[in-house]
Amino acid sequence: MHAALDVEKIRELIQSRDLAPLAAKVRSLPVPAVVAVLDSLTIDDAAVVFRMLGKDQSVEVFDDLDSGTQADLISELGHSEIADVFAALDPEEQAWLLDEVPAAVARRLVSSLDRAEIEAAMNLLGYAPGSAGRRMSPEVIHTSPAETVGELLARVRGHEDGMDMLCTIPVLERDRTLVGQVDLLELMRHSDDTEVGTVMVSEPEFARTDDDGEQVARHALDEGILLLPVVDREDRLVGILPIADAARIDRDAVAEDQARAGGTEPLRRSYLLTPIRQVARARIVWLLVLAISAVLTVQVLDLFEATLAQQVALALFIPLLIGIGGNTGSQAATTVTRALALGEIEIRDGWKVAFKEIRTGLLLGGLLACLAFLIASLFYGTDIGAVIALTLIFNCPIAATVGGVVPLVARACKVDPAVFSTPFIATFCDASGLLVYFSVAILVLGL
Amino acid sequence: MHAALDVEKIRELIQSRDLAPLAAKVRSLPVPAVVAVLDSLTIDDAAVVFRMLGKDQSVEVFDDLDSGTQADLISELGHSEIADVFAALDPEEQAWLLDEVPAAVARRLVSSLDRAEIEAAMNLLGYAPGSAGRRMSPEVIHTSPAETVGELLARVRGHEDGMDMLCTIPVLERDRTLVGQVDLLELMRHSDDTEVGTVMVSEPEFARTDDDGEQVARHALDEGILLLPVVDREDRLVGILPIADAARIDRDAVAEDQARAGGTEPLRRSYLLTPIRQVARARIVWLLVLAISAVLTVQVLDLFEATLAQQVALALFIPLLIGIGGNTGSQAATTVTRALALGEIEIRDGWKVAFKEIRTGLLLGGLLACLAFLIASLFYGTDIGAVIALTLIFNCPIAATVGGVVPLVARACKVDPAVFSTPFIATFCDASGLLVYFSVAILVLGL
Numbered sequence: 001m002h003a004a005l006d007v008e009k010i011r012e013l014i015q016s017r018d019l020a021p022l023a024a025k026v027r028s029l030p031v032p033a034v035v036a037v038l039d040s041l042t043i044d045d046a047a048v049v050f051r052m053l054g055k056d057q058s059v060e061v062f063d064d065l066d067s068g069t070q071a072d073l074i075s076e077l078g079h080s081e082i083a084d085v086f087a088a089l090d091p092e093e094q095a096w097l098l099d100e101v102p103a104a105v106a107r108r109l110v111s112s113l114d115r116a117e118i119e120a121a122m123n124l125l126g127y128a129p130g131s132a133g134r135r136m137s138p139e140v141i142h143t144s145p146a147e148t149v150g151e152l153l154a155r156v157r158g159h160e161d162g163m164d165m166l167c168t169i170p171v172l173e174r175d176r177t178l179v180g181q182v183d184l185l186e187l188m189r190h191s192d193d194t195e196v197g198t199v200m201v202s203e204p205e206f207a208r209t210d211d212d213g214e215q216v217a218r219h220a221l222d223e224g225i226l227l228l229p230v231v232d233r234e235d236r237l238v239g240i241l242p243i244a245d246a247a248r249i250d251r252d253a254v255a256e257d258q259a260r261a262g263g264t265e266p267l268r269r270s271y272l273l274t275p276i277r278q279v280a281r282a283r284i285v286w287l288l289v290l291a292i293s294a295v296l297t298v299q300v301l302d303l304f305e306a307t308l309a310q311q312v313a314l315a316l317f318i319p320l321l322i323g324i325g326g327n328t329g330s331q332a333a334t335t336v337t338r339a340l341a342l343g344e345i346e347i348r349d350g351w352k353v354a355f356k357e358i359r360t361g362l363l364l365g366g367l368l369a370c371l372a373f374l375i376a377s378l379f380y381g382t383d384i385g386a387v388i389a390l391t392l393i394f395n396c397p398i399a400a401t402v403g404g405v406v407p408l409v410a411r412a413c414k415v416d417p418a419v420f421s422t423p424f425i426a427t428f429c430d431a432s433g434l435l436v437y438f439s440v441a442i443l444v445l446g447l
Numbered sequence: 448m449h450a451a452l453d454v455e456k457i458r459e460l461i462q463s464r465d466l467a468p469l470a471a472k473v474r475s476l477p478v479p480a481v482v483a484v485l486d487s488l489t490i491d492d493a494a495v496v497f498r499m500l501g502k503d504q505s506v507e508v509f510d511d512l513d514s515g516t517q518a519d520l521i522s523e524l525g526h527s528e529i530a531d532v533f534a535a536l537d538p539e540e541q542a543w544l545l546d547e548v549p550a551a552v553a554r555r556l557v558s559s560l561d562r563a564e565i566e567a568a569m570n571l572l573g574y575a576p577g578s579a580g581r582r583m584s585p586e587v588i589h590t591s592p593a594e595t596v597g598e599l600l601a602r603v604r605g606h607e608d609g610m611d612m613l614c615t616i617p618v619l620e621r622d623r624t625l626v627g628q629v630d631l632l633e634l635m636r637h638s639d640d641t642e643v644g645t646v647m648v649s650e651p652e653f654a655r656t657d658d659d660g661e662q663v664a665r666h667a668l669d670e671g672i673l674l675l676p677v678v679d680r681e682d683r684l685v686g687i688l689p690i691a692d693a694a695r696i697d698r699d700a701v702a703e704d705q706a707r708a709g710g711t712e713p714l715r716r717s718y719l720l721t722p723i724r725q726v727a728r729a730r731i732v733w734l735l736v737l738a739i740s741a742v743l744t745v746q747v748l749d750l751f752e753a754t755l756a757q758q759v760a761l762a763l764f765i766p767l768l769i770g771i772g773g774n775t776g777s778q779a780a781t782t783v784t785r786a787l788a789l790g791e792i793e794i795r796d797g798w799k800v801a802f803k804e805i806r807t808g809l810l811l812g813g814l815l816a817c818l819a820f821l822i823a824s825l826f827y828g829t830d831i832g833a834v835i836a837l838t839l840i841f842n843c844p845i846a847a848t849v850g851g852v853v854p855l856v857a858r859a860c861k862v863d864p865a866v867f868s869t870p871f872i873a874t875f876c877d878a879s880g881l882l883v884y885f886s887v888a889i890l891v892l893g894l
Binding site: 153156157162163164166167168183184185188189221222223224226242243244245247248251254255257258259261262263264267270271272276277279280282283284286287288290291294295297298301302305308309312313315316317318319320322323324327328330331333334335336338339342344345349352353356359360363364367368371372375426430434 | 600603604609610611613614615630631632635636668669670671673689690691692694695698701702704705706708709710711714717718719723724726727729730731733734735737738741742744745748749752755756759760762763764765766767769770771774775777778780781782783785786789791792796799800803806807810811814815818819822873877881
């Protein structure tokens, strides 16, 4: 409520070009209020407001913005306006932003960092996009098996980071090999002269830098691991993944999957703030892919134009039949894509999946066929009823099997199953459904 | 790899009915290995293996199982076999299972609890299903502003729970009103005689018992809140939500959304382990809803049978046009459903959404119309080309607007947008698309 009033007030001030009262108003607000205001303004207005912030305020505010707003704002603002803010970010956020903004802006940004900062950001950029290495944070504090609990606790007390970065502490050998992990509670429960080596958990869970970032994040969330150590191929600690970062990675992955399952790319900023042409751009590629592949259905129907002319009633059931086929296919694809994501099945389970989907499809097709025969016979005669029933019995297993196997093929080809499956299955099920339908019609009706 | 070998070995022993070596094998495995085995056996086999476990082992194993396996196993096993295991669970897990299993089984289970345990579970069951109250854990430890850091730390040290439950500690007034929160790190950084009131964070974030559990969980994850206090309407602490539980709630919600977006109900257990008839059951309801509503398309086409008979070529474009309409609608629905879930838009933004989608639809329809006119005119003449182009220009804005507004209507009617939108939009876009198509055809072709 409060935030909505701020936004209205600030929008008015921007429109009236009252910059002095605008600056006063903006500087008087607490950080979360400014963040809420910026996240709900168009990017042009947000840039105007951001310029009004004091230096310290601007760093804090920027840190808390939506990732989409951050990237857009960096591209919008001049170099001098953003250089300090960028330099004050954590290395993994710098690396993330360098990925997101246009290359020219990225070059400008890097030039604003000093040598050590560039090195920290570039270290992260050295890992493949999407890998755990790219998304980890540099480690804050580590200990060795020989350090005493008292010494370690003194160092922890002196450190300025919060619980999110310090709740568990990695234990390293001298060559940085990860040998254990110890949490604050465990440390507190032992006397100051105990050696860390005797209270640590040895063989802790860890991720490798080249593991898939999304899978690592999901694992950390599933297991409730507050701070996951990230090691290189020689088991040496190179970073940590706090659970809050894991949650952010997982949320972005889910947003992308959901958008793609609905045939669109995810939007970078809030829906109402995204201009029409950007919304359209997120959708047009998918729509074109689907439209172009739908041309196949026109060609299939073209083959049967003579049959259609003899028996126009056949046309009435085209949307119904391809609708059922398409749905059967996408149901199977959804289940299998999910099972793949959870690691329940692997590529080599292809035959099991196919066999399972053929039988599921037969069961579903059989049930629908009985129902369709009863209803269609009543209104259009038993001939048409039989054609529709037989089409369903043949087509549901085909659609289910293709829907189940395509995500596995996509995974085998290293393509995101969610991206590849939707257009392919829709096209294939439509075309194969029409082929089955007219073949059955020609046979049964003797056309 | 190791787990796969165990599973194979154990399956063989079950099939050969060699129960003595089976028991020996199962009891020799560590808890995570037994969990992996049970989660990958059919439920009948899993029940056989579970019966072989030692008493302590069975409690630990049950605690770590997939929630689907837990519920199925409880329904499968006899009362005496599960009573102790159930009694040893945390109250919030007991409450969750009582929701999941058939009523008769639930009654049997409750009878296995003693008075205090029943009270704890029933307290949670008193909150509405899906509410934050239903999903919270009973609080482990709390403090008051007047307690000293030393006293509190001594109590924390003496407690047996882990970091997940103790990382932050709620600060309560004598009447249990939540007045603050303090984390372990902050406590460690102050001397033992400091009063908690001077180091705590006042006005901490909290959830109310009747807040929506999924929204609370998502908020906790977004903000990285390790332990969220849950209060009743009088601001008195009644429970806590650890971030790992928030992650579990969010994952289940995402699984349900993804399944429903693909037109199926989520499966309770792993895909390959779920029998065909259960997979079919998860799909048939949606398929029937879609099939029955698709009967509307048959009726619309029936109206235009005479037109179709005059110009059979019109039938060729039916799948293409309803495909594009359906996709445009589902793209809009996906974007708006997501924006609703993130709280970016509310029901009262209906007009803004409609206006935005009309314009987006016009832009997309215009682009596709140009392309379609060029291609269709080439092969089927400019008349047909014009009919198709005009249909797209009218139909895309209609589909996009309906797709965008339906999730808001669903939310206003307190129905899950993801459940309601898919069948309604598919049916509406198909039917309206056909109406537009044939109306345009009659006008342009003068039929």
